Amino acid sequence: MENVKAVPAALQTKRIKINFPLNLRKLFKQSIVLVLLALVWEFAPLTGFADPAFLPPFTDVIQALWNLILSGELFHHFAASMVRSLSGFALALVIAIPLGLTIGWYPLARELLNPVMELFRNTAALALLPVFMLILGIGETSKIAIVLFACTWPILLNTIAAVGNVDPLLIKSARSMNISSFKLFVKVILPASVPTIFTGIRMAGTGAILVLIAAEMVGAKEGLGYLITYSQYNFEIPEMFAGILTIALLGLIINQGLSMMERKLSKWKQQVNG
Amino acid sequence: MPANEKIRFENVAKSFIVRDPKQKGATQSFTAVKDLSFTVKEGEFITLVGPSGCGKSTLLDLISGLSSPSSGRICMDGKEITGPGLDRGIVFQQYALFPWKTARGNIEFGLEAKGIPKHERKELAEHFLSLVGLSAFANRYPHELSGGMKQRVAIARSLAFNPDVLLMDEPFAALDAQTRETLQSELLRIWQKTKKTIIFITHGIDEAVYLGERVVVLTPGPGTVKKIVDIPLKHRLEDADIRSHPEFVKARHEVWNLLHELEYQGAYI
Structure with a gap:
């Protein structure tokens, strides 16, 4: 019992550390810089480093965001953007994955179509926005179409590459077991391609938001992109920043969701840092 | 066809079209294996040993039916092999x-x-x-x-x-020495238990002699059978250090000589 009393100070601090849950420390590490950033944002306009008219304090922005939420306005724009980006994204998945698998499976199709696809992929989707508007009008169709266009290329090209890069030894091994071409495709090519296809899907997810917001800024009556430009025209700067924050959050949610799905589907893959 | 014959190679040759290094865009024919004739008995453990470039992997592709010979034929149970099948199982070096x-x-x-x-x-x-x-x-x-x-x-x-036949393409080459020895004796045990015919390709002389009842020595350029050496070892698993056994040493030396004769010839040129 004597010994217990004589615990040195160093050990005691160690005990305090243990009392802090590990995930709490992790949370602290992850959020500290964000908190600092918010503080700088808050105090820069207040101390005169930035013009409060153009950069309102962080709390004003949060207040504006809260008001937008309460009035239902934010949800209205959020929903409009969500429907457009998800429709375009989903359509791209449905079209690009089967198409990519087919093109990847037939070398001739790959050779024939590769130059065209490279050209389209490197054409900035937004450069085509006027064309989409001319043909499809300024309604929902042109916005969904441009999201579809922007999402298709990364998914398509990654799917084709995935099929082409399946380890030949695995194909050889499966072939030696005398399985049909169809079974080879379903049981070997497809599962082996999943990780690479998912890289394309994640790229498309980021692209979907980016392109949509820009399209909404140019010509729309609702949506987060519209909210931002509209607020700017009316000099409602806190509302403008509130819109920007929402977009950042939306992008984060989509990316995290896709990452989670990716981890689930490719849990067999060796983790580089795990 | 003798009663206990499992696989027969009849004058098998295989050539590929490859790029001609001298002329841009031109191709030439490359013969990987030529005049290959030997038989594998039912339930036998046969090892094929040879230097790299003697067509070992080509040979395995031919038996497995993943490619077909340019001339000659390979028969299993008297029937010509025309494609892959589950009567043959392959174990690859890279696991696959x-x-x-x-x-x-x-x-x-x-x-x-x-x-x-x-x-x-x-x-x-x-x-x-x-x-x-x-x-x-x-x-x-x-x-x-x-x-x-x-x-x-x-x-x-x-x-x-x-499968009736197990084809093994340098299956232990990528493993460390100790694991390799363990797996070699385990494979022998499995072979005795299952009575499979095993065709085992290797570039290790020790491995070929330790595992094979017969060792087929192949020579390169183009690959063909130099000699088939009988290994008279009986108690591979019971003898803890069979590799020091005089019979083992003798057989090993014979295979070594067969594989190195070519080099000596080269030295005189």
Whole structure:
């Protein structure tokens, strides 16, 4: 019992550390810089480093965001953007994955179509926005179409590459077991391609938001992109920043969701840092 | 056809079209194996040894039916081999396990290819996992297994669909020396238990002599059979250090000589 009393100070601090849950420390590490950033944002306009008219304090922005939420306005724009980006994204998945698998499976199709696809992929989707508007009008169709266009290329090209890069030894091994071409495709090519296809899907997810917001800024009556430009025209700067924050959050949610799905589907893959 | 003959090579040759290094865009014919004739007996453990470039892997592709000979023919049970089949199982040097399937899933893959119903697959997979001593690792993915374990899974996968012939393409070449020795004796034990015909390709002389009842010595340029050496060893598993046995040393030396004669010839040129 004597010994217990004589615990040195160093050990005691160690005990305090243990009392802090590990995930709490992790949370602290992850959020500290964000908190600092918010503080700088808050105090820069207040101390005169930035013009409060153009950069309102962080709390004003949060207040504006809260008001937008309460009035239902934010949800209205959020929903409009969500429907457009998800429709375009989903359509791209449905079209690009089967198409990519087919093109990847037939070398001739790959050779024939590769130059065209490279050209389209490197054409900035937004450069085509006027064309989409001319043909499809300024309604929902042109916005969904441009999201579809922007999402298709990364998914398509990654799917084709995935099929082409399946380890030949695995194909050889499966072939030696005398399985049909169809079974080879379903049981070997497809599962082996999943990780690479998912890289394309994640790229498309980021692209979907980016392109949509820009399209909404140019010509729309609702949506987060519209909210931002509209607020700017009316000099409602806190509302403008509130819109920007929402977009950042939306992008984060989509990316995290896709990452989670990716981890689930490719849990067999060796983790580089795990 | 003699009663106990399993596989017969009749004047097998295989050439490929390759790029001509001298002329841009031109191609030329390259002969990998030529005049290849020998037979493998039913239930025999035969090893093929030769330097790199003697067409060992070409030969394996031919037996497995993944490619067909340019001339000559390969017969199994008197019938010419025309394509891949589940009567032959292959074990590759690089394991070739499906990384998205667990150890058990990999074994079940071959069973599924054979059309074995689902409930039987699981039982069979368990049986073969225990045969290679990996019952505790059934649910591990390949990247969670060591090299030796992966190769055990690959062996179990090939044995599970019950082929007549097991083809092994330098299966232990990528393993460390100790694991290799363990797996060699384990393979002998499995062979004695299952009575399979095994064709084992290697570039290791010791390995060829230790495992094979007969060693086929191949020479390169183009690959062909130089000589078939009988290995009269009887108690490979019972003798703890069979590699020091006089018979082993003698056989090893003979194979060594056969493989190095070419080099001596080269020295005089």
